[in-house]
Amino acid sequence: MSKDVGLDAVLQELGYFGKYNIVNYALLLFPVYLAGMYGSAFVFEASDINYRCNITECEGVNNNTWLKHAIPLKDGELSKCKRYQHYNYTGSCSIGDFNTSVKEECHSFVYSDEDSAVKDFDLGCQNWKRTLVGSAHNAGLFLSLPLTGVISDRYGRKLALAVASLMNGVFGFLRSFSSSYIMMLVFEFLEAGLGAGAYSTAFVIAMELVGPKGRVFGNTLLNGVYVMGLITLSALAWWLQSWRNLLRVIYIPAMFVISYYWILNESVRWLISKGRNTEAAAILKKAAKMNRVELSDEVLSPLYELEKLNTDTNNEKTKDELECKVEEKTESNFMKVIKSSIIRKRLVICSFLWITCTFVYYGLSINSVSLAGNKYVNFMLVSFVEIPANFVCLLVLDRFGRKKVLIITYVLSACLCIGLSFLPKDQKWLSLVLYLSGKFSITVAYSSVYIYVSEVFPTNVRQSLLAVCSSLGRVGSTLAPMTPLLNHYYHNLPAIFFGSMALVASILVFSLPETINVALPDTVEEAERLSHSRSKKEPA
Template sequence: MVNQRPAVELDPILAELGAFGRYNIVNYAFLLFPVYLAGIYGSIYVFEAPDINYRCHISECNHIENTSSWLTNVIPLVKDELSKCTRYPLRKNITVDNVTCSSEQFDTSKEEKCLSFDYLEDYSIVYDFDLGCQNWKRTLVGTIHNAGLFVSLPLTGVLSDKFGRKTALAVASLMNGVFGLIRSFAVNYEMLLVFEFLETALGAGAYSTAFVLAIELVGPKGRVFGNTIINVVYVFGLMSLSALSWQLQNWRSLLQIVYTPALLVFSYLWILNESVRWLLSKGRSDDAVKILRGAAKMNRVELPEELLAPLMEVQKVPLVDKEEPEVEAKPDSTLADAIKSKIILKRVVVCSFLWITCTFVYYGLSINSVSLAGNKYVNFMLVGFVEIPANFVCLLVLDKYGRKRTLIITYVLSACLCMSLSFLPKDQKWCSLVIYLSGKFSITVAYSSVYIYVSEVFPTSVRQSLLAVCSSLGRVGSTLAPLTPLLALYYDNLPAIFFGSLALIASVLVFTLPETINMPLPDTIEDAERLSRRKAEEEDA
């Protein structure tokens, strides 16, 4: 015997309310605040652990104030710059007491590793924790940061589906604020890593929860525009991170300023309304109807009673047996039920790979932008700014050409642009920058499309959980992305080759998924499976 809930259709009610009335705008304004903060937190490790200028500490010569007279005698040049990690040893016949730091006193045929360093800048953890010439430790911060997402997104998804969207959002934001602030007072490298992980593991789900709350707030016609607004606000957060870092020039001050506002989001427990879709999936129709009536009043529209009547029926008959054929019913699906469906399981695998590709290329291009010629803060802002037109292009093409076609084209374009970077001469700086920004543009369109597309192919009762599963598995890409600067040490074009190869594979996999343009959100597993059956029927026709 299977317990089921009577079928209800929410999209017609949302259409009657209007996609963006006063109620929707006010709620979106609240939801956009944690989205803005998420834009800052997502890449904060780039400016928390940047590479800085330093050189070997030369104890034999430090008594000579005019460093320009002896530095090149002691430290070798690498690509016309002083080496950060090696120095020339003293010749055997020279003692420390009679060193004048002339070129004749050092053996330039040999190099030895530096034992200590003189730091010329102090705004990075490299200075605070003495990480000179330990690039793996510096890049590990980004990997640990993104590794926390493997815990955060599934955990937040399950909590969100069980206890509600706004509860998950409030708790996750509180964790962001608490652990981010503690991290700013880290006294050693190990403490920083622990709280770097905890902050994302327990707090990074705030973005995905705010996204789901926003998407479930509007009908099919408003989803793409709502998604675009969310992504643009996220970009403003990204650009603000670079501007704040440029202004503050201190990683501890940066963390303290950006994480304090996250504590305010905990008040959403008393301010924000719960998702109507989630309330209906839990049989709480009275609460859902109350919110809908309040939204209608705020939007100054009248909701016909015939639209609300089915919701009230759910409250009167919350659970029925499947043997009662007179009631059209939908099962109260669980995550285990969804995974048992081969169609849903295939979508989880494919969507996860699409997400891996997006995060690897997206974050890889962002992280490596600070290594481009020019001001690293301006470069990072440019790479972020290009996402704004990309999101509006996404808004135009998704509803016109469909989700699948948009994804296929943008993945192929990303692959071509990334591959072409490996063939450009190094002196073509402006050409490289244009292609670099174009690559970021195309992968941003793909990333924005994936986020909304994945939310449309899974049923309501497990949407947040499966979205979190795909997003979490997809974070393999963002976890590996901080390591791409290390890959370039072995072969300059290796990151670009990885970016392009993954994008090509992803473009092929998109062909296996159904189109969801102008389709209502599936509420049950059967509704979600029907999308693929409709795709097969259209292909047969």
């Protein structure tokens, strides 16, 4: 319906980034910034720290020289999980007190002064429990994204954003008071399960706020602010050195986003898709006034004609009958999507592209803290490289198209990640360069996928289908926290997995349509036509 009233033409007259757009984007950037911190908080919340076996027979001896007799070495350092058998205590804890030919599992641990949930909940040598914290968070997205998508498409974008952000703040703050591992895990899931849709909702509002020419710049802006959230997270974790205080500092601000329900303008495109054309026209007039642009009656008149048609219908039918009609129409639109083989195929491929992006993107971020050097600095570097990557998106997506960029960046990510496995361990700087380059290329791909998925599905189910892709894509981000466990089998096994996934994704992109400079499709039929014809050029 939005095409019928020429919304993209209206947005072009308003200007892609006038005062109205800037004010609304400024409001949207705040929850996006917070989302950057929330998506990776578990990296520092349950970070791996130094610990060793608690040698009960010797802990009271002041001289720690006995450690080398009691605990075997692994990679030049004291083993975290093994100890030598103790069989003859002389009181001095000498080498003669231990049988160095027999190694035993540790049952209790001595932790370093570092702060982590690993220490608080005694998770020593239970790496699966430590990595499960991140998986529980990302598993929550399977619930959050579809739920937020339904709320957003049915009741409005700003309501979905306000509620999701409030859930982030409440459950994230409560998690900082966890008194047990299970309690932390439950709140980890609930915080993401009810609040992680805030970012996708802010993204959809931002994409619907501007015309085709403004989408890539808007996406670059959002991603840049998201990265600043990641860097801030690492800096705060380094400064506070307390995972509980870190959670309190970053989650309290999210509770204020509930105010957006009253101060943020609803998406005009969503209002029109719901037949609320008078409200849409009022917001467009407000935008025109702020941007100091005069909209012609010719542009706005279709809105009022449609509203008059709706009003005449209202005079003939009761409110209950109209509500039934709206629900039937909504159901009909969704059924059309399900019945369309073209859209179903597109949905499956886009979901796999998303799985690949989240698996590689989060996997590289999470594994960065295990690289040689300061874990906080490494995380900042791996995060910071996303800023130039997003600017590359700005330069290349509107010039070369979505498909070429996706294919090239997926192939590049595959080559760089797999290349890591051929480097010797002593090449630390070269490994870091390849690592950062891999993160750079997958970030370009991830940003491109976000834009691409928002362009290939119709308006009235756009966020719902974007949520389906993103939710299925969270299979990747749910598995990503587990990838450090692969290091125990082969040091570069995670990188090989990342590269293989990216290579398959690059092949699948060939079967998708190009969407450069194409108006957002508003119906299933328009979305299907993207696969049958060359992109329709929009006015510059």
